[in-house]
Amino acid sequence: xxxxxxxxxxxxxxxxxxxxxxxxxxxxxxxxxxxxxxxxxxxxxxxxxxxxxxxxxxxxxxxxxxxxxxxxxxxxxxxxxxxxxxxxxxxxxxxxxxxxxxxxxxxxxxxxxxxxxxxxxxxxxxxxxxxxxxxxxxxxxxxxxxxxxxxxxxxxxxxxxxxxxxxxxxxxxxxxxxxxxxxxxxxxxxxxxxxxxxxxxxxxxxxxxxxxxxxxxxxxxxxxxxxxxxxxxxxxxxxxxxxxxxxxxxxxxxxxxxxxxxxxxxxxxxxxxxxxxxxxxxxxxxxxxxxxxxxxxxxxxxxxxxxxxxxxxxxxxxxxxxxxxxxxxxxxxxxxxxxxxxxxxxxxxxxxxxxxxxxxxxxxxxxxxxxxxxxxxxxxxxxxxxxxxxxxxxxxxxxxxxxxxxxxxxxxxxxxxxxxxxxxxxxxxxxxxxxxxxxxxxxxxxxxxxxxxxxxxxxxxxxxxxxxxxxxxxxxxxxxxxxxxxxxxxxxxxxxxxxxxxxxxxxxxxxxxxxxxxxxxxxxxxxxxxxxxxxxxxxxxxxxxxxxxxxxxxxxxxxxxxxxxxxxxxxxxxxxxxxxxxxxxxxxxxxxxxxxxxxxxxxxxxxxxxxxxxxxxxxxxxxxxxxxxxxxxxxxxxxxxxxxxxxxxxxxxxxxxxxxxxxxxxxxxxxxxxxxxxxxxxxxxxxxxxxxxxxxxxxxxxxxxxxxxxxxxxxxxxxxxxxxxxxxxxxxxxxxxxxxxxxxxxxxxxxxxxxxxxxxxxxxxxxxxxxxxxxxxxxxxxxxxxxxxxxxxxxxxxxxxxxxxxxxxxxxxxxxxxxxxxxxxxxxxxxxxxxxxxxxxxxxxxxxxxxxxxxxxxxxxxxxxxxxxxxx
Ligand code: PHE
Ligand code: ZN
Numbered sequence: 001x002x003x004x005x006x007x008x009x010x011x012x013x014x015x016x017x018x019x020x021x022x023x024x025x026x027x028x029x030x031x032x033x034x035x036x037x038x039x040x041x042x043x044x045x046x047x048x049x050x051x052x053x054x055x056x057x058x059x060x061x062x063x064x065x066x067x068x069x070x071x072x073x074x075x076x077x078x079x080x081x082x083x084x085x086x087x088x089x090x091x092x093x094x095x096x097x098x099x100x101x102x103x104x105x106x107x108x109x110x111x112x113x114x115x116x117x118x119x120x121x122x123x124x125x126x127x128x129x130x131x132x133x134x135x136x137x138x139x140x141x142x143x144x145x146x147x148x149x150x151x152x153x154x155x156x157x158x159x160x161x162x163x164x165x166x167x168x169x170x171x172x173x174x175x176x177x178x179x180x181x182x183x184x185x186x187x188x189x190x191x192x193x194x195x196x197x198x199x200x201x202x203x204x205x206x207x208x209x210x211x212x213x214x215x216x217x218x219x220x221x222x223x224x225x226x227x228x229x230x231x232x233x234x235x236x237x238x239x240x241x242x243x244x245x246x247x248x249x250x251x252x253x254x255x256x257x258x259x260x261x262x263x264x265x266x267x268x269x270x271x272x273x274x275x276x277x278x279x280x281x282x283x284x285x286x287x288x289x290x291x292x293x294x295x296x297x298x299x300x301x302x303x304x305x306x307x308x309x310x311x312x313x314x315x316x317x318x319x320x321x322x323x324x325x326x327x328x329x330x331x332x333x334x335x336x337x338x339x340x341x342x343x344x345x346x347x348x349x350x351x352x353x354x355x356x357x358x359x360x361x362x363x364x365x366x367x368x369x370x371x372x373x374x375x376x377x378x379x380x381x382x383x384x385x386x387x388x389x390x391x392x393x394x395x396x397x398x399x400x401x402x403x404x405x406x407x408x409x410x411x412x413x414x415x416x417x418x419x420x421x422x423x424x425x426x427x428x429x430x431x432x433x434x435x436x437x438x439x440x441x442x443x444x445x446x447x448x449x450x451x452x453x454x455x456x457x458x459x460x461x462x463x464x465x466x467x468x469x470x471x472x473x474x475x476x477x478x479x480x481x482x483x484x485x486x487x488x489x490x491x492x493x494x495x496x497x498x499x500x501x502x503x504x505x506x507x508x509x510x511x512x513x514x515x516x517x518x519x520x521x522x523x524x525x526x527x528x529x530x531x532x533x534x535x536x537x538x539x540x541x542x543x544x545x546x547x548x549x550x551x552x553x554x555x556x557x558x559x560x561x562x563x564x565x566x567x568x569x570x571x572x573x574x575x576x577x578x579x580x581x582x583x584x585x586x587x588x589x590x591x592x593x594x595x596x597x598x599x600x601x602x603x604x605x606x607x608x609x610x611x612x613x614x615x616x617x618x619x620x621x622x623x624x625x626x627x628x629x630x631x632x633x634x635x636x637x638x639x640x641x642x643x644x645x646x647x648x649x650x651x652x653x654x655x656x657x658x659x660x661x662x663x664x665x666x667x668x669x670x671x672x673x674x675x676x677x678x679x680x681x682x683x684x685x686x687x688x689x690x691x692x693x694x695x696x697x698x699x700x701x702x703x704x705x706x707x708x709x710x711x712x713x714x715x716x717x718x719x720x721x722x723x724x725x726x727x728x729x730x731x732x733x734x735x736x737x738x739x740x741x742x743x744x745x746x747x748x749x750x751x752x753x754x755x756x757x758x759x760x761x762x763x764x765x766x767x768x769x770x771x772x773x774x775x776x777x778x779x780x781x782x783x784x785x786x787x788x789x790x791x792x793x794x795x796x797x798x799x800x801x802x803x804x805x806x807x808x809x810x811x812x813x814x815x816x817x818x819x820x821x822x823x824x825x826x827x828x829x830x831x832x833x834x835x836x837x838x839x840x841x842x843x844x845x846x847x848x849x850x851x852x853x854x855x856x857x858x859x860x861x862x863x864x865x866x867x868x869x870x871x872x
Contacts (some may be wrong), residue, residue: 011371019043021143026145026147033104034107039100056131067094121195124190158196182271200218219277220260229283230279238303240334244337262782284713301328326392330496346565363835363869368387450544490561491532548589575624576604615682750787753787785822804846808846827860848871
């Protein structure tokens with residue numbers, strides 16, 4: 001365990017490295033229990049006279065030499081965090097040679113060199129490379145890499161590293177070696193290797209610039225067929241980046257490896273992406289539609305990093321969102337271009353509002369560019385990724401596609417091969433477009449979600465209509481200054497026609513306005529009746545819009561609006577208002593609650609009856625705002641009351657619409673049989689959304705029908721979830737049969753475990769405790785921990801917030817035991833307590849009591865830092 005009281009690292013303290021590494025040659029003698037790493041580093045001193053300090057953790061130093069001369073013990077100092085070489089003093093350049101031993105099989109943190117099944121793999125972002133060899137482990141040190149892998153051929157027939165393969169040799173004695181070369185200046189967090197028995201699917205293509213490229217997707221074992229879909233996704237991503245951003249691939253080979261044991265989603269290592277197997281392996285027998293969509297999007301994300309992250313990398317970890325926010329924006333656009341733009345926006349905003357807004361309002365809130373951190377692993381958050389992407393999207397809205405593209409071209413041209421800052425990004429866009437957009441940087445500096453209060457008034461005698469928009473700072477950052485907010489809006493007249501643009505005191509942007517001040521006034525004149533306003537169309541800005549609206553108006557937006565996102569949003573707002581009112585929260589402008597619920601119900605009825613509406617859109621509308629969204633909307637959250645209000649409303653709506661739900665469920669059966677085309681997926685999504693409601697009122701009849709009739713994993717999971725969540729007759733038998741059929745398939749096993757852990761009932765905690773005590777439990781596998789414990793902590797408010805505090809105690813105990821195995825996984829579980837400051841007093845007290853034992857335990861830096869930010 002690391003020290004708990006290390007001082008924070010501060011953005012303001014940034015200094016360029018005194019020593020830089022220009023060339024690296026690594027030789028690995030690979031073996032699972034103990035591997036030997038020989039490193040030859042060409043170093044350059046940029047600050048004459050400064051000591052050479054290298055990072056290194058858990059490395060056994062076997063040999064060290066400077067410029068070919070072995071060093072005596074007094075010529076260097078070695079401690080738990082690294083190495084200082086005194087002997088270099090005064091030199092402008094030198095060559096350092098070290099030999100170290102590491103222990104891959106004992107590495108349960110999954111950072112550095114580790115084993116997953118029969119494979120040897122690496123994970124280096126953010127600071128894992130220092131667990132492989134001594135190095136200046138920071139992203140602004142970029143070197144050229146030569147990597148030689150040596151291993152026993154029988155155990156490690158495939159030897160992969162970053163870059164292009166330049167040689168392969170048999171070493172006799174049953175061993176072989178492969179040599180790889182990466183000519184692009186690359187920081188060490190993008191280093192990777194993978195070795196072991198692997199099979200691949202492969203495709204040779206020609207890049208838009210004429211380069212011959214081999215695309216490979218590898219998996220442990222001898223059956224690579226489940227990698228086919230991912231291989232297709234790699235090619236789609238590559239082609240999309242060529243056409244939409246003009247970016248070509250820059251090596252002769254692009255390798256992707258699927259790993260069963262992987263802490264995060266995937267990693268963009270140069271030329272050798274390593275993925276959590278759940279974002280690679282898929283076929284219709286074992287993967288759901290959501291899995292396929294997730295794979296395409298994550299494959300795209302990692303591929304896009306090759307430019308946004310790798311060719312242009314980060315000056316320091318404070319700039320993390322420079323690569324992550326930008327790359328999420330790029331992967332969102334990829335999915336929107338390939339599938340449905342409206343549906344993609346709905347999905348992304350749902351996640352943003354439910355989870356990122358909550359994060360940004362909770363105890364762990366932090367700016368997109370934090371001012372300080374203790375453990376950078378704690379900053380791979382929704383704020384860095386999703387809010388970061390929203391800021392890039394605002395820039396895109398402000399500039400329009402053509403100017404944004406010019407700004408991106410300039411950014412890549414000016415910073416290629418360099419480590420950049422967010423300032424560099426906005427400077428490039430400003431220079432390329434002549435529009436000074438550096439004011440967007442303010443979005444990175446403060447936490448919290450800004451609020452936009454909208455006041456509307458109509459003077460029927462003059463026909464003048466006014467909207468006053470007032471930006472208020474986030475509740476948790478009361479002193480924050482107003483931020484630039486792009487606004488897209490529309491007004492509809494009584495006939496449902498859009499009105500022309502208003503007179504205003506804001507700045508124009510392509511199809512919208514840029515609000516820069518605390519208050520803006522928009523005016524329309526000569527109207528014969530009060531219009532219907534729709535604000536923040538397309539969710540152009542990540543803000544909380546406060547515009548009290550009676551239910552009839554929200555329902556009318558669903559009818560007249562052309563922006564699909566805004567229609568969905570109007571219905572979500574209406575449902576949110578009803579849910580809050582049912583949980584006894586005050587709701588401005590709602591009026592009578594029963595009438596409001598009727599308006600919601602009528603709107604849902606109309607959508608269910610509309611066979612011309614896009615089925616996937618209707619499905620999105622059936623999904624009520626989730627618990628996190630409700631908890632985020634209130635000042636003090638009573639978890640039990642919110643869970644109950646949501647359960648009651650879905651039951652009431654299911655009861656009223658039972659016949660319509662059944663009709664759509666039945667009618668979509670044929671279309672739902674299709675493969676992975678968007679129409680078949682849309683049919684399944686509506687069918688299964690209908691089933692979730694139907695099963696609350698039909699005793700599980702429809703779910704049993706689907707269980708017997710299921711033609712794909714998507715259908716099987718929908719049926720199983722419905723059966724288990726309402727505990728219908730046949731549920732236990734279905735679960736047993738499913739578990740037995742897929743006992744050898746870890747990813748499918750994770751699916752049924754997550755279904756059990758998310759049953760919306762307090763008793764689901766008992767089931768989860770049984771799972772953790774049973775044969776499926778595997779604490780060294782992050783996917784398994786997430787499926788069981790993470791699902792309960794993050795996706796099951798009924799059990800996590802159980803009245804007796806047992807949910808809190810269970811998760812806190814898991815944090816403590818997981819911390820000794822994988823601190824990153826443990827820290828993420830602890831994040832389930834981020835909303836604590838706004839829970840009701842009894843919930844808060846129970847949670848604090850549950851966390852108390854952690855406060856006196858020896859903890860990793862990851863967990864210690866987060867615990868320090870939670871109220872004590
Ligand atoms: N950089 C990875 C991504 O977002 C995420 C990651 C971070 C993976 C840290 C591993 C470790 O694409
Ligand atoms: Zn990323």
